[in-house]
Amino acid sequence: MKNGASIRDMEKLHQPDGFAPLDREGLVDRVARLLSQAIVSGRLAPGERLSESVVAKQLGTSRAPVREAARLLESSGLITYTPNRGFFVRRHSATEIDNLYEFRITIEIAAVRRLMREGLGATAAALGAQIEELRRLAEPGHNMLTQVEADMQFHRLICQGSGNPRYLRSFERIAQETELTIMLIGRLYDDAHRLAETHVPILDALLSGSEDQAVDAMFYHLDVARTLVTEQFRKLEESTP
Amino acid sequence: MKNGASIRDMEKLHQPDGFAPLDREGLVDRVARLLSQAIVSGRLAPGERLSESVVAKQLGTSRAPVREAARLLESSGLITYTPNRGFFVRRHSATEIDNLYEFRITIEIAAVRRLMREGLGATAAALGAQIEELRRLAEPGHNMLTQVEADMQFHRLICQGSGNPRYLRSFERIAQETELTIMLIGRLYDDAHRLAETHVPILDALLSGSEDQAVDAMFYHLDVARTLVTEQFRKLEESTP
DNA sequence: GTCAAGCCAATTGTCGACAATCCTGCAATT
DNA sequence: AATTGCAGGATTGTCGACAATTGGCTTGAC
Numbered sequence: 001m002k003n004g005a006s007i008r009d010m011e012k013l014h015q016p017d018g019f020a021p022l023d024r025e026g027l028v029d030r031v032a033r034l035l036s037q038a039i040v041s042g043r044l045a046p047g048e049r050l051s052e053s054v055v056a057k058q059l060g061t062s063r064a065p066v067r068e069a070a071r072l073l074e075s076s077g078l079i080t081y082t083p084n085r086g087f088f089v090r091r092h093s094a095t096e097i098d099n100l101y102e103f104r105i106t107i108e109i110a111a112v113r114r115l116m117r118e119g120l121g122a123t124a125a126a127l128g129a130q131i132e133e134l135r136r137l138a139e140p141g142h143n144m145l146t147q148v149e150a151d152m153q154f155h156r157l158i159c160q161g162s163g164n165p166r167y168l169r170s171f172e173r174i175a176q177e178t179e180l181t182i183m184l185i186g187r188l189y190d191d192a193h194r195l196a197e198t199h200v201p202i203l204d205a206l207l208s209g210s211e212d213q214a215v216d217a218m219f220y221h222l223d224v225a226r227t228l229v230t231e232q233f234r235k236l237e238e239s240t241p
Numbered sequence: 242m243k244n245g246a247s248i249r250d251m252e253k254l255h256q257p258d259g260f261a262p263l264d265r266e267g268l269v270d271r272v273a274r275l276l277s278q279a280i281v282s283g284r285l286a287p288g289e290r291l292s293e294s295v296v297a298k299q300l301g302t303s304r305a306p307v308r309e310a311a312r313l314l315e316s317s318g319l320i321t322y323t324p325n326r327g328f329f330v331r332r333h334s335a336t337e338i339d340n341l342y343e344f345r346i347t348i349e350i351a352a353v354r355r356l357m358r359e360g361l362g363a364t365a366a367a368l369g370a371q372i373e374e375l376r377r378l379a380e381p382g383h384n385m386l387t388q389v390e391a392d393m394q395f396h397r398l399i400c401q402g403s404g405n406p407r408y409l410r411s412f413e414r415i416a417q418e419t420e421l422t423i424m425l426i427g428r429l430y431d432d433a434h435r436l437a438e439t440h441v442p443i444l445d446a447l448l449s450g451s452e453d454q455a456v457d458a459m460f461y462h463l464d465v466a467r468t469l470v471t472e473q474f475r476k477l478e479e480s481t482p
Numbered sequence: 483g484t485c486a487a488g489c490c491a492a493t494t495g496t497c498g499a500c501a502a503t504c505c506t507g508c509a510a511t512t
Numbered sequence: 513a514a515t516t517g518c519a520g521g522a523t524t525g526t527c528g529a530c531a532a533t534t535g536g537c538t539t540g541a542c
Contacts, residue, residue: 103407
Protein backbone atom coordinates (compact mmCIF):
# COMPACT_ATOMS: atom_id res chain seq x y z
CA MET A 1 0.00 0.00 0.00
CA LYS A 2 1.32 3.37 -0.99
CA ASN A 3 0.24 5.74 1.77
CA GLY A 4 1.12 9.15 0.41
CA ALA A 5 -1.52 11.75 1.38
CA SER A 6 -3.36 9.02 3.24
CA ILE A 7 -4.59 11.35 5.99
CA ARG A 8 -6.06 13.82 3.56
CA ASP A 9 -7.97 11.18 1.64
CA MET A 10 -9.01 9.21 4.69
CA GLU A 11 -10.61 12.18 6.40
CA LYS A 12 -12.23 13.62 3.31
CA LEU A 13 -14.61 10.69 3.50
CA HIS A 14 -15.85 11.79 6.89
CA GLN A 15 -16.99 15.23 5.80
CA PRO A 16 -18.75 14.75 2.47
CA ASP A 17 -20.54 18.09 2.58
CA GLY A 18 -18.27 19.98 4.93
CA PHE A 19 -17.70 23.61 4.14
CA ALA A 20 -14.23 24.65 3.14
CA PRO A 21 -13.55 26.60 6.35
CA LEU A 22 -14.04 23.43 8.34
CA ASP A 23 -11.48 21.73 6.20
CA ARG A 24 -9.19 24.53 7.27
CA GLU A 25 -7.77 22.48 10.03
CA GLY A 26 -4.31 22.33 8.62
CA LEU A 27 -2.11 19.33 8.44
CA VAL A 28 -0.31 20.26 11.64
CA ASP A 29 -3.51 20.28 13.69
CA ARG A 30 -4.55 16.99 12.18
CA VAL A 31 -1.27 15.35 13.07
CA ALA A 32 -1.44 16.84 16.56
CA ARG A 33 -4.94 15.49 17.04
CA LEU A 34 -4.04 12.00 15.86
CA LEU A 35 -0.92 11.95 18.01
CA SER A 36 -2.71 13.10 21.14
CA GLN A 37 -5.44 10.53 20.56
CA ALA A 38 -2.78 7.84 20.25
CA ILE A 39 -1.15 8.95 23.49
CA VAL A 40 -4.27 9.47 25.60
CA SER A 41 -5.81 6.24 24.40
CA GLY A 42 -2.65 4.44 25.44
CA ARG A 43 -1.57 3.27 22.02
CA LEU A 44 1.68 5.12 22.61
CA ALA A 45 3.18 4.23 25.96
CA PRO A 46 4.87 6.73 28.30
CA GLY A 47 8.60 6.94 27.71
CA GLU A 48 8.25 5.75 24.15
CA ARG A 49 10.27 7.55 21.54
CA LEU A 50 8.52 9.53 18.87
CA SER A 51 10.76 9.37 15.84
CA GLU A 52 9.91 12.18 13.48
CA SER A 53 10.59 10.15 10.37
CA VAL A 54 8.66 7.11 11.59
CA VAL A 55 5.58 9.15 12.50
CA ALA A 56 5.85 11.07 9.24
CA LYS A 57 6.00 7.85 7.25
CA GLN A 58 3.06 6.34 9.13
CA LEU A 59 0.88 9.38 8.52
CA GLY A 60 2.01 9.88 4.96
CA THR A 61 3.40 13.38 5.46
CA SER A 62 6.84 14.88 5.67
CA ARG A 63 8.70 15.56 8.89
CA ALA A 64 7.98 19.28 9.07
CA PRO A 65 4.29 19.05 10.11
CA VAL A 66 5.15 16.27 12.56
CA ARG A 67 7.76 18.47 14.17
CA GLU A 68 5.37 21.36 14.59
CA ALA A 69 2.62 19.13 15.91
CA ALA A 70 5.03 17.58 18.38
CA ARG A 71 6.01 20.96 19.73
CA LEU A 72 2.34 21.80 20.13
CA LEU A 73 1.80 18.67 22.19
CA GLU A 74 4.87 19.51 24.18
CA SER A 75 3.17 22.71 25.35
CA SER A 76 0.19 20.53 26.31
CA GLY A 77 2.43 18.42 28.49
CA LEU A 78 1.81 15.20 26.58
CA ILE A 79 5.31 14.80 25.25
CA THR A 80 8.75 16.07 26.15
CA TYR A 81 11.43 17.37 23.90
CA THR A 82 15.17 17.24 24.36
CA PRO A 83 17.37 19.14 21.91
CA ASN A 84 19.20 16.86 19.54
CA ARG A 85 17.48 13.89 21.15
CA GLY A 86 13.95 14.21 19.94
CA PHE A 87 10.46 13.72 21.30
CA PHE A 88 9.26 11.20 23.86
CA VAL A 89 5.86 10.42 25.30
CA ARG A 90 5.92 12.05 28.69
CA ARG A 91 6.23 9.88 31.76
CA HIS A 92 4.57 11.30 34.86
CA SER A 93 5.59 10.71 38.44
CA ALA A 94 3.03 10.61 41.24
CA THR A 95 4.36 13.91 42.55
CA GLU A 96 3.88 15.53 39.17
CA ILE A 97 0.32 14.30 39.08
CA ASP A 98 -0.28 15.77 42.50
CA ASN A 99 1.18 19.08 41.36
CA LEU A 100 -0.97 18.93 38.26
CA TYR A 101 -4.12 18.58 40.34
CA GLU A 102 -3.07 21.29 42.74
CA PHE A 103 -2.62 23.63 39.81
CA ARG A 104 -5.91 22.57 38.34
CA ILE A 105 -7.64 23.35 41.62
CA THR A 106 -6.10 26.81 41.64
CA ILE A 107 -7.33 27.56 38.13
CA GLU A 108 -10.82 26.14 38.50
CA ILE A 109 -11.46 27.73 41.88
CA ALA A 110 -10.49 31.09 40.43
CA ALA A 111 -12.79 30.43 37.47
CA VAL A 112 -15.67 29.57 39.80
CA ARG A 113 -15.11 32.77 41.79
CA ARG A 114 -15.23 34.86 38.66
CA LEU A 115 -18.20 32.97 37.31
CA MET A 116 -20.18 33.67 40.48
CA ARG A 117 -19.35 37.37 40.31
CA GLU A 118 -20.14 37.76 36.63
CA GLY A 119 -23.30 35.68 36.83
CA LEU A 120 -24.02 32.26 35.42
CA GLY A 121 -25.98 33.29 32.34
CA ALA A 122 -26.21 30.57 29.72
CA THR A 123 -23.63 28.49 31.55
CA ALA A 124 -26.21 27.10 33.96
CA ALA A 125 -28.20 25.39 31.25
CA ALA A 126 -25.07 24.12 29.55
CA LEU A 127 -23.84 22.55 32.78
CA GLY A 128 -27.20 20.87 33.33
CA ALA A 129 -27.14 19.45 29.84
CA GLN A 130 -23.60 18.22 30.36
CA ILE A 131 -24.64 16.32 33.48
CA GLU A 132 -27.38 14.67 31.44
CA GLU A 133 -24.74 13.75 28.89
CA LEU A 134 -22.60 12.22 31.63
CA ARG A 135 -25.56 10.15 32.79
CA ARG A 136 -26.26 9.01 29.26
CA LEU A 137 -22.63 7.98 28.76
CA ALA A 138 -22.70 6.09 32.05
CA GLU A 139 -25.06 3.54 30.52
CA PRO A 140 -23.43 0.35 29.21
CA GLY A 141 -21.84 0.46 25.80
CA HIS A 142 -19.70 3.56 26.14
CA ASN A 143 -15.97 3.47 26.54
CA MET A 144 -14.09 5.17 29.32
CA LEU A 145 -12.32 7.75 27.17
CA THR A 146 -15.65 9.19 26.11
CA GLN A 147 -16.74 9.46 29.73
CA VAL A 148 -13.54 11.16 30.78
CA GLU A 149 -13.84 13.63 27.92
CA ALA A 150 -17.39 14.46 28.96
CA ASP A 151 -16.16 14.94 32.52
CA MET A 152 -13.55 17.41 31.34
CA GLN A 153 -16.11 19.17 29.19
CA PHE A 154 -18.13 19.99 32.33
CA HIS A 155 -15.12 21.69 33.85
CA ARG A 156 -14.25 23.35 30.56
CA LEU A 157 -17.68 24.98 30.49
CA ILE A 158 -16.99 26.56 33.86
CA CYS A 159 -13.64 27.98 32.77
CA GLN A 160 -15.29 29.17 29.59
CA GLY A 161 -18.13 30.84 31.44
CA SER A 162 -15.78 32.63 33.82
CA GLY A 163 -15.34 35.43 31.31
CA ASN A 164 -11.56 35.52 31.52
CA PRO A 165 -10.18 33.60 28.54
CA ARG A 166 -6.92 33.03 30.40
CA TYR A 167 -8.57 30.48 32.64
CA LEU A 168 -9.90 28.58 29.67
CA ARG A 169 -6.56 28.73 27.91
CA SER A 170 -4.80 27.48 31.01
CA PHE A 171 -7.35 24.73 31.42
CA GLU A 172 -6.89 23.57 27.85
CA ARG A 173 -3.17 23.30 28.45
CA ILE A 174 -3.64 20.76 31.21
CA ALA A 175 -6.83 19.08 30.01
CA GLN A 176 -5.22 16.47 27.79
CA GLU A 177 -2.59 15.77 30.40
CA THR A 178 -5.31 15.20 32.96
CA GLU A 179 -7.17 12.85 30.66
CA LEU A 180 -3.96 10.95 30.08
CA THR A 181 -3.31 10.39 33.78
CA ILE A 182 -6.84 9.12 34.32
CA MET A 183 -6.58 6.78 31.36
CA LEU A 184 -3.25 5.48 32.62
CA ILE A 185 -4.85 4.47 35.89
CA GLY A 186 -7.67 2.80 34.05
CA ARG A 187 -10.50 4.06 36.17
CA LEU A 188 -11.51 7.07 38.21
CA TYR A 189 -14.59 5.94 40.08
CA ASP A 190 -15.95 2.47 40.54
CA ASP A 191 -18.64 3.19 38.03
CA ALA A 192 -19.47 6.00 35.66
CA HIS A 193 -22.84 6.69 37.32
CA ARG A 194 -21.00 7.78 40.43
CA LEU A 195 -18.79 10.03 38.31
CA ALA A 196 -21.82 11.72 36.79
CA GLU A 197 -23.53 12.36 40.11
CA THR A 198 -20.47 13.95 41.74
CA HIS A 199 -21.05 16.91 39.46
CA VAL A 200 -24.54 17.59 40.72
CA PRO A 201 -23.46 19.26 43.99
CA ILE A 202 -21.26 21.65 42.02
CA LEU A 203 -24.14 22.82 39.86
CA ASP A 204 -26.41 23.08 42.89
CA ALA A 205 -23.88 25.24 44.70
CA LEU A 206 -23.43 27.44 41.65
CA LEU A 207 -27.20 27.91 41.45
CA SER A 208 -27.40 28.73 45.17
CA GLY A 209 -25.74 32.06 44.44
CA SER A 210 -23.25 31.77 47.28
CA GLU A 211 -19.68 32.15 46.16
CA ASP A 212 -18.35 30.37 49.21
CA GLN A 213 -20.64 27.39 48.69
CA ALA A 214 -19.65 27.19 45.03
CA VAL A 215 -15.94 27.31 45.84
CA ASP A 216 -16.34 24.68 48.55
CA ALA A 217 -18.23 22.33 46.27
CA MET A 218 -15.69 22.64 43.49
CA PHE A 219 -12.80 22.23 45.90
CA TYR A 220 -14.26 19.11 47.42
CA HIS A 221 -14.93 17.60 44.03
CA LEU A 222 -11.41 18.24 42.76
CA ASP A 223 -9.71 17.35 46.02
CA VAL A 224 -11.36 13.94 46.02
CA ALA A 225 -10.24 13.40 42.45
CA ARG A 226 -6.75 14.55 43.34
CA THR A 227 -6.46 12.09 46.18
CA LEU A 228 -7.90 9.21 44.19
CA VAL A 229 -5.72 9.74 41.15
CA THR A 230 -2.53 10.43 43.05
CA GLU A 231 -2.94 7.42 45.32
CA GLN A 232 -3.79 5.10 42.46
CA PHE A 233 -0.80 6.41 40.62
CA ARG A 234 1.51 5.86 43.54
CA LYS A 235 0.43 2.24 43.68
CA LEU A 236 1.00 1.93 39.95
CA GLU A 237 4.44 3.41 40.47
CA GLU A 238 5.37 0.84 43.11
CA SER A 239 4.26 -2.10 41.02
CA THR A 240 6.25 -0.95 37.99
CA PRO A 241 9.31 0.99 39.16
CA MET B 242 28.35 40.51 3.06
CA LYS B 243 27.33 36.95 2.93
CA ASN B 244 25.27 36.47 6.08
CA GLY B 245 24.94 32.72 6.35
CA ALA B 246 25.46 31.59 9.95
CA SER B 247 25.84 35.19 10.99
CA ILE B 248 24.02 34.64 14.28
CA ARG B 249 26.25 31.77 15.23
CA ASP B 250 29.42 33.74 14.61
CA MET B 251 28.12 36.93 16.13
CA GLU B 252 27.23 35.36 19.44
CA LYS B 253 30.33 33.21 19.72
CA LEU B 254 32.19 36.42 20.37
CA HIS B 255 30.18 37.05 23.51
CA GLN B 256 31.17 33.86 25.27
CA PRO B 257 34.90 33.50 24.67
CA ASP B 258 35.40 30.97 27.43
CA GLY B 259 31.94 29.45 27.61
CA PHE B 260 31.73 25.72 27.92
CA ALA B 261 30.15 23.79 25.13
CA PRO B 262 26.97 22.83 27.03
CA LEU B 263 26.12 26.48 27.34
CA ASP B 264 26.31 26.79 23.60
CA ARG B 265 23.57 24.18 23.49
CA GLU B 266 20.94 26.78 23.02
CA GLY B 267 19.83 25.84 19.56
CA LEU B 268 19.10 28.15 16.71
CA VAL B 269 15.39 28.16 17.44
CA ASP B 270 15.85 29.44 20.98
CA ARG B 271 18.24 32.07 19.76
CA VAL B 272 15.80 33.34 17.18
CA ALA B 273 13.01 33.29 19.75
CA ARG B 274 15.10 35.31 22.17
CA LEU B 275 16.04 37.90 19.58
CA LEU B 276 12.46 38.20 18.39
CA SER B 277 11.05 38.61 21.88
CA GLN B 278 13.67 41.23 22.66
CA ALA B 279 12.70 43.11 19.53
CA ILE B 280 9.04 42.99 20.51
CA VAL B 281 9.36 43.83 24.19
CA SER B 282 11.82 46.62 23.50
CA GLY B 283 9.32 48.08 21.08
CA ARG B 284 11.40 47.72 17.94
CA LEU B 285 8.56 45.68 16.49
CA ALA B 286 5.26 47.47 16.92
CA PRO B 287 1.97 45.73 17.85
CA GLY B 288 0.00 44.67 14.80
CA GLU B 289 3.10 44.53 12.65
CA ARG B 290 3.45 41.57 10.34
CA LEU B 291 6.23 39.07 10.92
CA SER B 292 7.09 37.73 7.52
CA GLU B 293 8.92 34.45 7.87
CA SER B 294 11.20 35.07 4.92
CA VAL B 295 12.03 38.63 5.94
CA VAL B 296 12.95 37.63 9.47
CA ALA B 297 14.90 34.67 8.17
CA LYS B 298 16.88 36.85 5.81
CA GLN B 299 17.57 39.42 8.50
CA LEU B 300 18.89 36.81 10.91
CA GLY B 301 20.77 34.86 8.28
CA THR B 302 18.88 31.61 8.76
CA SER B 303 16.27 29.71 6.82
CA ARG B 304 12.55 29.92 7.46
CA ALA B 305 12.23 26.70 9.44
CA PRO B 306 13.81 27.92 12.70
CA VAL B 307 11.94 31.21 12.41
CA ARG B 308 8.66 29.32 12.13
CA GLU B 309 9.36 27.24 15.21
CA ALA B 310 10.51 30.25 17.18
CA ALA B 311 7.40 32.15 16.17
CA ARG B 312 5.15 29.37 17.42
CA LEU B 313 7.05 29.39 20.69
CA LEU B 314 6.42 33.10 21.09
CA GLU B 315 2.80 32.51 20.21
CA SER B 316 2.45 30.31 23.27
CA SER B 317 4.02 33.17 25.25
CA GLY B 318 1.34 35.52 24.01
CA LEU B 319 3.73 37.88 22.26
CA ILE B 320 2.56 37.16 18.74
CA THR B 321 -0.54 35.73 17.12
CA TYR B 322 -0.78 33.24 14.33
CA THR B 323 -3.49 32.91 11.71
CA PRO B 324 -3.40 29.88 9.42
CA ASN B 325 -2.35 30.74 5.89
CA ARG B 326 -1.93 34.36 6.94
CA GLY B 327 1.14 34.26 9.10
CA PHE B 328 2.42 35.81 12.30
CA PHE B 329 1.71 39.25 13.72
CA VAL B 330 2.92 41.07 16.78
CA ARG B 331 0.06 40.81 19.21
CA ARG B 332 -2.05 43.87 19.91
CA HIS B 333 -3.54 43.98 23.41
CA SER B 334 -6.76 45.66 24.45
CA ALA B 335 -7.17 47.19 27.90
CA THR B 336 -9.58 44.40 28.82
CA GLU B 337 -7.04 41.78 27.88
CA ILE B 338 -4.46 43.48 30.04
CA ASP B 339 -6.88 43.47 32.94
CA ASN B 340 -7.54 39.78 32.41
CA LEU B 341 -3.81 39.16 32.22
CA TYR B 342 -3.26 40.79 35.61
CA GLU B 343 -6.21 38.99 37.16
CA PHE B 344 -4.71 35.70 36.03
CA ARG B 345 -1.31 36.71 37.27
CA ILE B 346 -2.76 37.48 40.67
CA THR B 347 -4.37 34.05 40.79
CA ILE B 348 -1.09 32.31 40.02
CA GLU B 349 1.13 34.33 42.30
CA ILE B 350 -1.25 34.22 45.25
CA ALA B 351 -1.36 30.44 44.93
CA ALA B 352 2.42 30.38 44.74
CA VAL B 353 2.68 32.51 47.88
CA ARG B 354 0.29 30.20 49.74
CA ARG B 355 2.34 27.18 48.82
CA LEU B 356 5.60 28.92 49.60
CA MET B 357 4.38 29.76 53.10
CA ARG B 358 3.34 26.18 53.73
CA GLU B 359 6.52 24.62 52.41
CA GLY B 360 8.77 27.14 54.11
CA LEU B 361 10.88 29.88 52.63
CA GLY B 362 14.25 28.17 52.71
CA ALA B 363 16.82 29.75 50.44
CA THR B 364 14.15 31.89 48.79
CA ALA B 365 14.25 34.47 51.58
CA ALA B 366 17.86 35.40 50.92
CA ALA B 367 17.32 35.41 47.15
CA LEU B 368 14.39 37.80 47.50
CA GLY B 369 16.43 40.12 49.70
CA ALA B 370 19.24 40.14 47.18
CA GLN B 371 16.78 40.87 44.41
CA ILE B 372 15.46 43.91 46.25
CA GLU B 373 19.03 45.15 46.54
CA GLU B 374 19.38 44.62 42.81
CA LEU B 375 16.23 46.63 42.21
CA ARG B 376 17.62 49.47 44.32
CA ARG B 377 20.89 49.36 42.44
CA LEU B 378 19.11 49.52 39.10
CA ALA B 379 17.04 52.44 40.33
CA GLU B 380 20.15 54.61 40.29
CA PRO B 381 20.60 56.79 37.21
CA GLY B 382 22.11 55.21 34.13
CA HIS B 383 19.94 52.12 33.85
CA ASN B 384 17.25 51.69 31.26
CA MET B 385 13.69 50.81 32.02
CA LEU B 386 13.69 47.36 30.43
CA THR B 387 16.38 46.23 32.84
CA GLN B 388 14.34 47.48 35.77
CA VAL B 389 11.18 45.75 34.60
CA GLU B 390 13.08 42.50 34.11
CA ALA B 391 14.45 42.73 37.63
CA ASP B 392 10.94 43.36 38.90
CA MET B 393 9.70 40.22 37.17
CA GLN B 394 12.66 38.28 38.52
CA PHE B 395 11.49 39.00 42.07
CA HIS B 396 8.13 37.48 41.30
CA ARG B 397 9.73 34.62 39.40
CA LEU B 398 11.71 33.69 42.51
CA ILE B 399 8.48 33.34 44.46
CA CYS B 400 6.89 31.07 41.87
CA GLN B 401 10.11 29.12 41.73
CA GLY B 402 10.28 28.74 45.49
CA SER B 403 6.69 27.56 45.71
CA GLY B 404 7.79 24.01 44.99
CA ASN B 405 5.18 23.35 42.33
CA PRO B 406 6.84 23.80 38.92
CA ARG B 407 3.44 24.42 37.34
CA TYR B 408 3.28 27.86 38.91
CA LEU B 409 6.68 28.77 37.53
CA ARG B 410 5.80 27.43 34.12
CA SER B 411 2.58 29.37 34.09
CA PHE B 412 4.39 32.47 35.24
CA GLU B 413 6.96 32.18 32.47
CA ARG B 414 4.15 31.98 29.95
CA ILE B 415 2.83 35.40 30.92
CA ALA B 416 6.07 37.07 32.03
CA GLN B 417 7.13 38.38 28.64
CA GLU B 418 3.62 39.50 27.89
CA THR B 419 3.55 41.43 31.15
CA GLU B 420 6.88 43.06 30.41
CA LEU B 421 5.57 44.05 26.99
CA THR B 422 2.50 45.78 28.38
CA ILE B 423 4.59 47.76 30.85
CA MET B 424 7.05 48.78 28.15
CA LEU B 425 4.18 49.85 25.91
CA ILE B 426 2.96 52.24 28.56
CA GLY B 427 6.45 53.62 29.02
CA ARG B 428 6.47 53.72 32.77
CA LEU B 429 5.05 51.89 35.77
CA TYR B 430 5.87 54.12 38.71
CA ASP B 431 7.01 57.70 38.77
CA ASP B 432 10.50 56.57 39.60
CA ALA B 433 12.29 53.27 39.90
CA HIS B 434 13.11 53.81 43.58
CA ARG B 435 9.43 53.64 44.36
CA LEU B 436 9.19 50.42 42.34
CA ALA B 437 11.98 48.83 44.34
CA GLU B 438 10.49 49.75 47.71
CA THR B 439 7.04 48.34 46.92
CA HIS B 440 8.60 44.90 47.14
CA VAL B 441 9.80 45.33 50.69
CA PRO B 442 6.37 44.80 52.32
CA ILE B 443 6.02 41.52 50.44
CA LEU B 444 9.28 40.15 51.78
CA ASP B 445 8.43 41.41 55.28
CA ALA B 446 5.09 39.65 55.19
CA LEU B 447 6.70 36.45 53.93
CA LEU B 448 9.19 36.59 56.80
CA SER B 449 6.42 37.21 59.32
CA GLY B 450 5.30 33.64 58.87
CA SER B 451 1.64 34.49 58.52
CA GLU B 452 0.10 33.11 55.36
CA ASP B 453 -2.72 35.64 55.45
CA GLN B 454 -0.35 38.56 55.79
CA ALA B 455 1.77 37.27 52.92
CA VAL B 456 -1.24 36.81 50.67
CA ASP B 457 -2.55 40.26 51.54
CA ALA B 458 0.78 41.93 50.81
CA MET B 459 1.15 40.21 47.47
CA PHE B 460 -2.43 40.93 46.51
CA TYR B 461 -2.09 44.59 47.35
CA HIS B 462 1.12 44.87 45.37
CA LEU B 463 -0.30 43.22 42.28
CA ASP B 464 -3.68 44.92 42.52
CA VAL B 465 -2.03 48.34 42.52
CA ALA B 466 0.00 47.36 39.49
CA ARG B 467 -3.12 46.01 37.81
CA THR B 468 -5.00 49.26 38.31
CA LEU B 469 -2.09 51.42 37.22
CA VAL B 470 -1.32 49.46 34.07
CA THR B 471 -4.91 48.97 33.01
CA GLU B 472 -5.80 52.62 33.49
CA GLN B 473 -2.73 53.85 31.69
CA PHE B 474 -3.50 51.48 28.89
CA ARG B 475 -7.07 52.65 28.62
CA LYS B 476 -5.84 56.19 28.19
CA LEU B 477 -3.39 55.05 25.56
CA GLU B 478 -6.23 53.29 23.83
CA GLU B 479 -8.34 56.43 23.68
CA SER B 480 -5.55 58.57 22.28
CA THR B 481 -4.78 56.09 19.50
CA PRO B 482 -7.95 54.24 18.51
C1' DG C 483 -19.97 54.79 -10.10
C1' DT C 484 -20.64 50.25 -8.12
C1' DC C 485 -20.08 45.64 -7.88
C1' DA C 486 -18.64 41.03 -9.18
C1' DA C 487 -15.56 37.73 -11.26
C1' DG C 488 -11.20 36.41 -12.21
C1' DC C 489 -6.27 36.90 -12.67
C1' DC C 490 -1.62 37.94 -10.20
C1' DA C 491 1.88 38.80 -6.99
C1' DA C 492 3.19 37.66 -2.42
C1' DT C 493 3.14 34.70 1.49
C1' DT C 494 2.56 30.52 3.84
C1' DG C 495 2.47 25.17 3.73
C1' DT C 496 4.90 21.20 2.65
C1' DC C 497 8.48 18.54 0.99
C1' DG C 498 12.92 15.95 0.17
C1' DA C 499 17.89 16.38 0.77
C1' DC C 500 22.01 17.49 3.13
C1' DA C 501 24.72 18.74 7.44
C1' DA C 502 25.40 18.34 12.36
C1' DT C 503 24.83 15.78 16.39
C1' DC C 504 24.14 11.96 19.37
C1' DC C 505 24.07 6.94 20.90
C1' DT C 506 26.08 2.25 20.40
C1' DG C 507 29.36 -1.01 20.19
C1' DC C 508 33.99 -2.37 19.76
C1' DA C 509 38.72 -2.10 20.50
C1' DA C 510 42.81 -0.58 22.55
C1' DT C 511 44.93 0.94 26.76
C1' DT C 512 45.82 1.21 31.69
C1' DA D 513 38.18 -5.58 34.67
C1' DA D 514 37.28 -0.94 33.95
C1' DT D 515 37.85 3.03 31.15
C1' DT D 516 38.83 5.75 27.31
C1' DG D 517 38.88 6.70 22.40
C1' DC D 518 37.05 5.95 18.08
C1' DA D 519 34.29 4.59 14.14
C1' DG D 520 29.40 3.43 12.29
C1' DG D 521 24.68 4.03 12.10
C1' DA D 522 20.73 6.49 13.14
C1' DT D 523 18.28 10.69 14.34
C1' DT D 524 17.68 15.46 14.64
C1' DG D 525 18.77 20.34 12.74
C1' DT D 526 18.70 23.19 8.89
C1' DC D 527 18.16 24.46 4.31
C1' DG D 528 16.40 25.77 -0.45
C1' DA D 529 12.74 24.70 -3.72
C1' DC D 530 8.12 23.81 -5.05
C1' DA D 531 2.94 23.68 -4.23
C1' DA D 532 -1.18 25.75 -2.22
C1' DT D 533 -3.55 29.55 -0.49
C1' DT D 534 -4.56 34.38 0.28
C1' DG D 535 -5.71 39.26 -0.63
C1' DG D 536 -5.51 42.85 -3.82
C1' DC D 537 -6.02 44.54 -8.41
C1' DT D 538 -7.63 44.75 -12.79
C1' DT D 539 -11.23 44.21 -15.89
C1' DG D 540 -15.60 44.18 -17.34
C1' DA D 541 -20.70 44.47 -17.09
C1' DC D 542 -24.58 46.89 -15.49
